[in-house]
Amino acid sequence: MMAVGATGAHAQGAGADLPTHMVADMFKPLSRPAEMIHETSLLVLVICAVIFFVVAGLLLYIVLRFRKKPTDNTQEPPQIYGSTNIELAWTVIPILITVVLILVTSRTIGEIQNAKLPEDALQIRVVGHQWWWEVHYPQYGIITANEIHIPVSSKDPAKARPTEIILQSADVIHSFWVPQLAGKVDLIPNRTNKMWVDPYTIGTFFGNCAEYCGTQHANMLLRVIVDTPENFEKWVADQKAPVPPPQTAQEIEGRRLYYANACVNCHTIGDSVSKGIFGPDLTKLMTRQTIGAGVAPLNHENLLSWVRDPQILKVGCLMPNMQLLDTEAEAITAYLETLK
Template identity: 30%
Template sequence: MSICRRIRALHPVALPLLLGGCDGPQSALRPGGQDAAQLYLLFVVMLVGAVVLWLALNGLFFYFTRVNQQQFSLRHGNRIIIGAGVILPTVVVGSLLAWGLSIMPSQRAPGDGLVIRVTGEEWWWRVEYWPPGADAPIVSANEIRFPAGSRTELRLTARTYIHSLWIPSLGGKMDMIPGRETVLTLHPDLEGFYRGQCAEFCGASHAMMAFESVVMAPDDFDAWLAHEAAPASRPQTPMQVRGQDIFRDEGCGACHAIRGTEFTGSVGPDLTHLASRHSLAAGIMEVERDDLMRWIAHTRDIKPQVAMPPYDWLDAEELAALAAYLESLE
């Protein structure tokens, strides 16, 4: 039983707010991999140590002010000050620092082959998968998937502003700096969905720069990656065909790429398999028709200073057709 569950069992009524962050897809107290488990252990040790020190120091304070109020000699007083105020903190803090530093190398250990390049944009995530031996990346956006049970290397950079990639349930955070590449490796173990977030204030839409992270069984990940590398599916219904025509006529392909079509833009997110993703607009909306229509028509009302202009001149029928085409991109 985890520490959070034990506390809940002891006091289920008085601590709901305190324990609200102990669970959920973006909780550092719900480790889903080796790196997050190490950080969780570090947190527990530091917390227990802080509680023990607090109780000990306050116990001594109570003892000398309430129980034993006799006057001490100068030598005895100096011994207490040096022992409790200098030697004990130095030993405790030094030991914790040495132990904490000893677990850091694993956070930078080499990956097992798969490399994922992530670029922080305004305000979304460009994601490129580089399997071993690949000549070109498999491009996606606003979602990062990992195979469970192996260490994946993340190579990070940014386009304009400094960002920071953080998936609390899988490991620590790492800054993304324009013109520089930083490296973070993660070893997720538990399959499931985890939420990531930009952890560095980067501008007007910083709070709306999130993403879904999915940890999959290795075979499932390989099948998903093969599907991700394939071209987009063709529109099947008259409404989807009309939506593709609107996509072309409105110049959407100048910014967005859809592999297997004439659309090869690179300014915005790759939309080849948009409908297979679990969120829209960097983690803030659902990939379903109403949200797609609202996003297309009101981008800058929803996400301030986003580069994509709002297509508010399209009528409801045109927006529905365009959304139907995007929904077909599985």
């Protein structure tokens, strides 16, 4: 039943040594908007639980108390048609509960949606594609994919550096959902949505595309890698550093094959002529933990398999089988492995 390796533990890729939060429990929020949602949710859960126990208890009591007993005579019970006072009571009480819920809800909506972010907030732009995430850092001039690196923020407003995420889509509707950081917001073509996160702790946070977007919707996975501000700056510097040229004969042959094939039509590598925009940017491919938007860990074996035929790891994905010879696939893989 197991097709591809689990993506739990890695040694590879930037931020791989951070603690992972694989179980994305919305009741363990680690970021301000998620925590505000959490507080409201707890209140709502408590109210709902009280209503549940009162009404279910009443139902149980009625079932036990008024069941027909074998000793009963055949007389019909007293016929009661209604009571205005009682009905009024159970109209007014729900109205009061509703008013409380409405007030709490609208307050939290405003706090999250209309929050004013500080000037120095990190801004990133995430573009949804069928079945991967394109990630831009306009303040830094970096483009990456699927794994979003952001600095940790703080509960102390003076030291907080939240991240604003601008959400767009290149094709169909997707939804950005990392439960421990924030609620979900859709990525809709021709529209721009905004959200923000403000994580308290470092670590790798897991999320998914939450709006059905076609064949591989299930494998449109998200990782948000929250690191210390220093490590984040280091990551930024590393992403901007030039890539060393290929060394071995195989790597050089791989680069020739990469540029001679259709790869360049869809992928971008740095400042080269490879300027395709349909697939993920490969400039710093080897700094990532996974390939195929989280479908498999990024290692030699999986990368080779992907280059030879992406349809094995991620059936239905939009990258076709390029019909490469084994030697060609190995050479291209060797070249891609220099992109770090």
